[in-house]
Amino acid sequence: MKTQQAMIDQAKSLLKKLLEDGEATAVFGLARGMGGVTAPRIFTMPDELDSLVLEPKWPLAKPAMEILRTAPGGYRLAVVCRGCDERALVELIKRNQVDADALVMVGVACSGEQASICLCDRPYPSKLDIGEAAHGVDPFDDPGVKYLLEGDTHTRMGRWERVLKRCVKCYGCRNSCPICVCDPCKLEGEPWVRRGIIPTEILSFHLIRAFHLADTCVACGACQEACPAGIPLVTLQHAMRRALREGFEYEAGLDVNEKTPVLFDFIQAPEKDRPIPDWINTLRD
Amino acid sequence: MDCRFVRTTCPFCGTGCGMLLKVVDGRVVDTLPDRESVVGRGHLCIKGWSAHEFVHHPDRLTHPLVKKGDSFERISWEEAISLAAEKFRGIAEQYGNDAIGGFSSAKCTNEENYLFQKLIRAGFQNNNVDHCARL
Numbered sequence: 001m002k003t004q005q006a007m008i009d010q011a012k013s014l015l016k017k018l019l020e021d022g023e024a025t026a027v028f029g030l031a032r033g034m035g036g037v038t039a040p041r042i043f044t045m046p047d048e049l050d051s052l053v054l055e056p057k058w059p060l061a062k063p064a065m066e067i068l069r070t071a072p073g074g075y076r077l078a079v080v081c082r083g084c085d086e087r088a089l090v091e092l093i094k095r096n097q098v099d100a101d102a103l104v105m106v107g108v109a110c111s112g113e114q115a116s117i118c119l120c121d122r123p124y125p126s127k128l129d130i131g132e133a134a135h136g137v138d139p140f141d142d143p144g145v146k147y148l149l150e151g152d153t154h155t156r157m158g159r160w161e162r163v164l165k166r167c168v169k170c171y172g173c174r175n176s177c178p179i180c181v182c183d184p185c186k187l188e189g190e191p192w193v194r195r196g197i198i199p200t201e202i203l204s205f206h207l208i209r210a211f212h213l214a215d216t217c218v219a220c221g222a223c224q225e226a227c228p229a230g231i232p233l234v235t236l237q238h239a240m241r242r243a244l245r246e247g248f249e250y251e252a253g254l255d256v257n258e259k260t261p262v263l264f265d266f267i268q269a270p271e272k273d274r275p276i277p278d279w280i281n282t283l284r285d
Numbered sequence: 286m287d288c289r290f291v292r293t294t295c296p297f298c299g300t301g302c303g304m305l306l307k308v309v310d311g312r313v314v315d316t317l318p319d320r321e322s323v324v325g326r327g328h329l330c331i332k333g334w335s336a337h338e339f340v341h342h343p344d345r346l347t348h349p350l351v352k353k354g355d356s357f358e359r360i361s362w363e364e365a366i367s368l369a370a371e372k373f374r375g376i377a378e379q380y381g382n383d384a385i386g387g388f389s390s391a392k393c394t395n396e397e398n399y400l401f402q403k404l405i406r407a408g409f410q411n412n413n414v415d416h417c418a419r420l
Contacts, residue, residue, distance in 0.1 A: 040290050067288055171331055
């Protein structure tokens with residue numbers, strides 16, 4: 001396992017070369033600034049990269065997309081990508097939100113420790129430039145995930161209601177989600193979400209969001225990390241992602257050319273022997 | 286394109302969550318929570334998430350206005366401060382010092398609130414000072 005410093009050094013030389021060779025107009029990553037505090041930064045000169053760091057985890061896909069949206073023609077942005085950043089950007093390319101030609105993804109591996117915090121089953125990008133891939137974690141082994149996804153419908157609904165009623169409707173989940181790009185957003189008005197009501201209606205707020213992202217969520221955890229109420233939002237998506245994996249052998253963010261089965265498989269008749277995923281078995285009770 | 290993330294503190298309440306303002310070519314265009322902030326720890330409420338919206342808003346007051354008849358007219362800072370001082374002095378002379386009080390704001394910095402209470406206590410000579418967050 002490479003030390004953190006070795007990874008940073010490798011990233012600096014790789015990214016400096018991208019800027020020097022004109023492969024990228026700018027680099028988007030994290031910098032340690034005044035007082036040793038880390039924040040996202042756009043590096044345009046090779047020397048500026050001396051302040052580059054790779055920790056802590058800071059989801060960069062959405063700000064990267066927004067930078068590219070307002071960038072002038074010919075602008076190419078190199079983005080330091082963790083596995084989840086890469087997968088989010090792949091989904092954004094699929095949905096024509098990011099121009100693949102304007103993007104250079106530089107892949108960085110997450111530590112095993114980070115994978116355990118995120119319950120990430122794939123803590124590395126497909127194009128790994130820096131660091132070594134750590135082992136993933138099966139989110140369904142986590143007691144907190146089990147608590148919310150196991151049991152009969154009534155039990156689970158009760159548990160989810162208790163968790164979701166903590167919502168203060170800050171829209172942090174929507175704002176931080178790299179995939180939440182609908183304009184206008186369904187969560188911003190009638191008839192789905194009433195203004196001035198807190199906590200929000202569970203079905204029309206949280207489940208609209210969950211289903212909007214069902215085939216796109218890459219489980220980066222940005223929503224959950226932004227939630228001031230500590231709602232385990234990714235747990236909703238773990239269930240959706242497992243259903244897609246088991247039902248359609250599909251996983252979001254892996255292949256830019258792979259179409260989502262939600263939009264492209266719906267005319268196929270369901271196979272008789274296709275098993276119903278365990279997590280929806282209780283719908284029959 | 287010059288784009289930078291500027292660290293600051295949310296102006297909306299006394300909690301003081303850390304946030305980053307995204308500044309593109311000198312204009313504030315977006316807010317991100319500061320994950321390194323020991324106060325907010327990467328969280329913001331809906332006010333914080335929208336904090337950039339008022340900065341360049343066309344309805345924002347950017348200079349003093351005085352009401353003349355039914356409309357407001359622009360005046361200089363010098364005129365505005367002189368006018369306010371004159372009116373406050375008039376009220377104090379006519380009704381006594383206790384007739385004046387002040388409401389400060391949780392959106393102000395500690396230093397601004399210190400100066401404000403000093404204006405009331407040392408200037409107007411009373412303790413009629415409070416703030417908007419005590420609703």
